Amino acid sequence: MIISTASKDDIGELTALWQTCFGDDDDYIGAFMRSRFVPEHTLIGREDGKICSALYLLDGKVRIAGEAFDAAYLYAACTHPDFRSRGYMGELLRSAESLCRDSGLDYICLVPAEDSLFDYYSRFGYRSAFEEKLLKIDRSHLELIADNSAQIEELTAENMQTVRNACLCGIDCFVWDIDALQYAIDENANAGCKSVAASSSGRSSAYALFDEDDETAIIRECAARRGCIPALAHALLSASKCSEFSFRLPIFRSLRIRSRPATTPCSCRLTQIRCRRSEI
Numbered sequence: 304m305i306i307s308t309a310s311k312d313d314i315g316e317l318t319a320l321w322q323t324c325f326g327d328d329d330d331y332i333g334a335f336m337r338s339r340f341v342p343e344h345t346l347i348g349r350e351d352g353k354i355c356s357a358l359y360l361l362d363g364k365v366r367i368a369g370e371a372f373d374a375a376y377l378y379a380a381c382t383h384p385d386f387r388s389r390g391y392m393g394e395l396l397r398s399a400e401s402l403c404r405d406s407g408l409d410y411i412c413l414v415p416a417e418d419s420l421f422d423y424y425s426r427f428g429y430r431s432a433f434e435e436k437l438l439k440i441d442r443s444h445l446e447l448i449a450d451n452s453a454q455i456e457e458l459t460a461e462n463m464q465t466v467r468n469a470c471l472c473g474i475d476c477f478v479w480d481i482d483a484l485q486y487a488i489d490e491n492a493n494a495g496c497k498s499v500a501a502s503s504s505g506r507s508s509a510y511a512l513f514d515e516d517d518e519t520a521i522i523r524e525c526a527a528r529r530g531c532i533p534a535l536a537h538a539l540l541s542a543s544k545c546s547e548f549s550f551r552l553p554i555f556r557s558l559r560i561r562s563r564p565a566t567t568p569c570s571c572r573l574t575q576i577r578c579r580r581s582e583i
Contacts, residue, residue, distance in 0.1 A: 338482070341360075344360040356394075360403065362375065374408055374477065375412070435553055439519075452503075456499075460481045464481050501534040508528045508531035
């Protein structure tokens with residue numbers, strides 16, 4: 304397999320490979336290619352002149368103990384089914400590390416699509432970095448704490464960034480720029496999901512990106528300023544008629560419902576975010 308960075312002429316082949324591996328439609332993939340595809344940050348592997356494996360490196364930063372480190376987020380790593388089990392992805396991962404190290408980056412982060420991939424990436428030096436918990440709350444409990452005076456807003460990259468900055472200040476995390484946040488909002492919509500935001504006392508206070516599966520709203524991402532969980536509850540209740548809300552929350556922060564004992568079922572597992580420092 305011959306490894307190189309991509310070019311704009313490769314978009315057609317990359318789109319076909321993405322469709323084969325992930326099953327997404329042209330509109331979904333096209334949105335990524337238009338807004339996040341950077342040829343020199345995309346590694347491809349060719350066999351007999353055809354692209355058989357690829358991965359994308361997205362710009363970002365990792366903040367640790369208040370210090371920001373340049374980082375890449377490894378996204379949509381895939382190999383065509385006809386070329387799997389040949390070690391091609393391993394070659395691409397090693398090339399990605401070399402590329403990031405030569406570019407002066409400190410970390411590579413990723414979210415494995417399946418739990419089984421944790422072991423696979425650990426073979427290349429990746430390690431689990433953060434933890435999360437899954438929390439399910441029924442609608443009646445959110446209604447107990449909802450601040451109905453909060454103003455419902457359309458979620459924009461600007462108010463999303465404002466709330467994220469307030470919530471993540473001083474916390475170890477991966478930091479996205481505003482263009483990446485806009486892509487997250489667009490990707491959420493392209494996937495058929497919903498978003499909502501709320502403001503309190505004239506300032507952006509909470510937001511959520513979520514999907515709905517029958518009677519459960521699956522919160523893909525949410526954040527609320529200190530003291531603004533009631534505004535988040537009101538926003539979710541306004542945007543969804545579901546009877547149950549499932550949250551993915553970092554271990555360092557809890558969703559506190561003061562109106563009742565915290566007896567909601569909660570399961571904990573390692574997050575699907577891993578980091579590796581690119582050291583020589």
